[in-house]
Amino acid sequence: MDSNKSTPILHNTSSPSIGQPMSSSYGDQWLGTEDTHIRRRSSLNDTPRLNNKRTATTKSERRATQERQRAEKARIDSLRRVQQQMNSSDTTTTTTTKKKDALKVSRKSILNHLPVSKKPNTDLHKHLHPSVLTLSLLFWDYKIVGSNARCVAVLETLRKVIEDHRPPASATFTRDIQKHLEPHIDFLLNIRYFSLSVREMIRYVKKAMSDLVAVHPPLSDGEAKKLLTNSISQFITARITVADQLIVQYGLSKIEDEGDVILTFAKSSVVESLLLKAKQIGKDFSVVIIDSRPLLEGKNLLKRLTQAGITCQYTLISSIYIALKDVTKVILGSHCILNNGSSYSRIGSAIVAMAATDNMIPVMICAETYKFTNRTQVDSLVMNEKGNPEDLVNQGVLVDWKQISNLNVINLLYDVTPAKYISLVITEVGVIPCTSAPVIWREYK
Structure with a gap:
C-alpha cells in the first residue's frame, strides 16, 4: 500500500514496513515533543480561521447580492402587478363599454320588426x-x-x-x-x-x-x-x-235581468250595440268600463251608455282586480279570432280576460265571422303594431326620454288572449266555443 496516498498531509514518505520497528524520525513526526504538538495545533487552528473569515466575507457578499436580487425582484413584481391591474382595468372598462353598447343596441333594436305608423306625405x-x-x-x-x-x-x-x-x-x-x-x-x-x-x-x-x-x-x-x-x-x-245585429240578438240571452254587472274593456262597437239594446228592452244591469292609455277609448263608450241611462263605473286597467269584485260576466270585442282559438285584440284585453278567469268569471268574445283567420299566433311579439311612443310619455318624468341612454319606449297596440281564458264566442252564426275557430274560417272564409 502506498503510504503517500494513505497519509497525504505528511511530507516524509519514509514509513516503516509492516512488521518492522518504527524509526525515530517517524515516531517524532507522530509522537513528537510538546512544542511540536503546539505548533501542529496552531497550524491546524490557523487554517479554519482563514476559512471562516473567507466564508464570512463570502456570506456577507452573497447576502448583499441576495438582498439586491430580492429588491430587484420585488420591484419587477410590483411593476408587473401595476401593469396587470392597468390591463385588467382597461379590459374591464372595455368589457363594460361593450356590454353597455350591446345593451344600448339591443334596446334600440328590440321589436324593430314591428311596423310603426308614419305620417303620410x-x-x-x-x-x-x-x-x-x-x-x-x-x-x-x-x-x-x-x-x-x-x-x-x-x-x-x-x-x-x-x-x-x-x-x-x-x-x-x-x-x-x-x-x-x-x-x-x-x-x-x-x-x-x-x-x-x-x-x-x-x-x-x-x-x-x-x-x-x-x-x-x-x-x-x-x-x-x-x-x-x-x-x-x-x-x-x-x-x-x-x-x-245577429250577434246582439244572441248576446241578449247572456245578460240576466237580475242586476247583472257586466265588465267590458275600452270600446267595441258590437259590445256597445249589445248593451244599448239590452237597456232598450228593459233589462236591469250595470256596466264596469275598464280603460287604458293612451287612446282612452272607454270614455266614448262611457258617454254613450250614461246618455242611455245605464249605470256605469269607469276605471283604468291598473284597478282591474278591484273592479272585478262584483262583476258577474265579462264581454269583450275582438279584432281577430286566430285559428287556435285565441283572440287578437287591443292591448290590455289579455290582462282583463286572465284576471276574470282567475276570479272564475266567464269571458265572452263578440266577433263577426269575417274576423276569423287561418293564422296562428301564440304571443304578441311575432306580429303587432307599434304606436307613437310620445303618446305614452307626454307628461311626467319621461318627457325627455330620448335624452336617457339605454331607454326605449314601446307603445304596443294589440295583444293575444289565449283560448283557455275565453269561455265562448258570440258570432252571427251562433254561440260557439273558441276551439271551433278553424271550422268557422273554413265555412265562412
Missing part, C-alpha cells in the same frame, strides 16, 4: 285617389279606430277608387283594376299596419276582382265595375251590419 303621392290620402291621415291620427270602423272605411274608400277608375284604352276594367288598386292598398298599409280582420277583408276584395276575370262571356267595363262595387257593398251589409 300627401305631396309625394298626388297620383293616388284623394279619398285614399284623406283616409291615410285619419288612420295616422287615430281618428278612425276599431276593427269594424277601419274595415268599413277601407271598403268605402276602395269602392270610391273603383267607381272613379277609368282604364286605359289598351286594357279592360277587369284586367286593369287590380293593378290600379295595388298602390292604393300599399300606401295605406305603409301608413298604418292593417289589422288581421282588414287583411281578411282585402283578400275578399281581391278574390272578387279575380272572379271577374273568370266570368264568361267577358263582362263589359260598366258591368264589371257595378258587379265589383255591389260585392263590396254586400260585404259591408251582410258580414258587418247584419252580422252585428
Whole structure:
C-alpha cells in the first residue's frame, strides 16, 4: 500500500514496513515533543480561521447580492402587478363599454320588426285617389279606430277608387283594376299596419276582382265595375251590419235581468250595440268600463251608455282586480279570432280576460265571422303594431326620454288572449266555443 496516498498531509514518505520497528524520525513526526504538538495545533487552528473569515466575507457578499436580487425582484413584481391591474382595468372598462353598447343596441333594436305608423306625405303621392290620402291621415291620427270602423272605411274608400277608375284604352276594367288598386292598398298599409280582420277583408276584395276575370262571356267595363262595387257593398251589409245585429240578438240571452254587472274593456262597437239594446228592452244591469292609455277609448263608450241611462263605473286597467269584485260576466270585442282559438285584440284585453278567469268569471268574445283567420299566433311579439311612443310619455318624468341612454319606449297596440281564458264566442252564426275557430274560417272564409 502506498503510504503517500494513505497519509497525504505528511511530507516524509519514509514509513516503516509492516512488521518492522518504527524509526525515530517517524515516531517524532507522530509522537513528537510538546512544542511540536503546539505548533501542529496552531497550524491546524490557523487554517479554519482563514476559512471562516473567507466564508464570512463570502456570506456577507452573497447576502448583499441576495438582498439586491430580492429588491430587484420585488420591484419587477410590483411593476408587473401595476401593469396587470392597468390591463385588467382597461379590459374591464372595455368589457363594460361593450356590454353597455350591446345593451344600448339591443334596446334600440328590440321589436324593430314591428311596423310603426308614419305620417303620410300627401305631396309625394298626388297620383293616388284623394279619398285614399284623406283616409291615410285619419288612420295616422287615430281618428278612425276599431276593427269594424277601419274595415268599413277601407271598403268605402276602395269602392270610391273603383267607381272613379277609368282604364286605359289598351286594357279592360277587369284586367286593369287590380293593378290600379295595388298602390292604393300599399300606401295605406305603409301608413298604418292593417289589422288581421282588414287583411281578411282585402283578400275578399281581391278574390272578387279575380272572379271577374273568370266570368264568361267577358263582362263589359260598366258591368264589371257595378258587379265589383255591389260585392263590396254586400260585404259591408251582410258580414258587418247584419252580422252585428245577429250577434246582439244572441248576446241578449247572456245578460240576466237580475242586476247583472257586466265588465267590458275600452270600446267595441258590437259590445256597445249589445248593451244599448239590452237597456232598450228593459233589462236591469250595470256596466264596469275598464280603460287604458293612451287612446282612452272607454270614455266614448262611457258617454254613450250614461246618455242611455245605464249605470256605469269607469276605471283604468291598473284597478282591474278591484273592479272585478262584483262583476258577474265579462264581454269583450275582438279584432281577430286566430285559428287556435285565441283572440287578437287591443292591448290590455289579455290582462282583463286572465284576471276574470282567475276570479272564475266567464269571458265572452263578440266577433263577426269575417274576423276569423287561418293564422296562428301564440304571443304578441311575432306580429303587432307599434304606436307613437310620445303618446305614452307626454307628461311626467319621461318627457325627455330620448335624452336617457339605454331607454326605449314601446307603445304596443294589440295583444293575444289565449283560448283557455275565453269561455265562448258570440258570432252571427251562433254561440260557439273558441276551439271551433278553424271550422268557422273554413265555412265562412
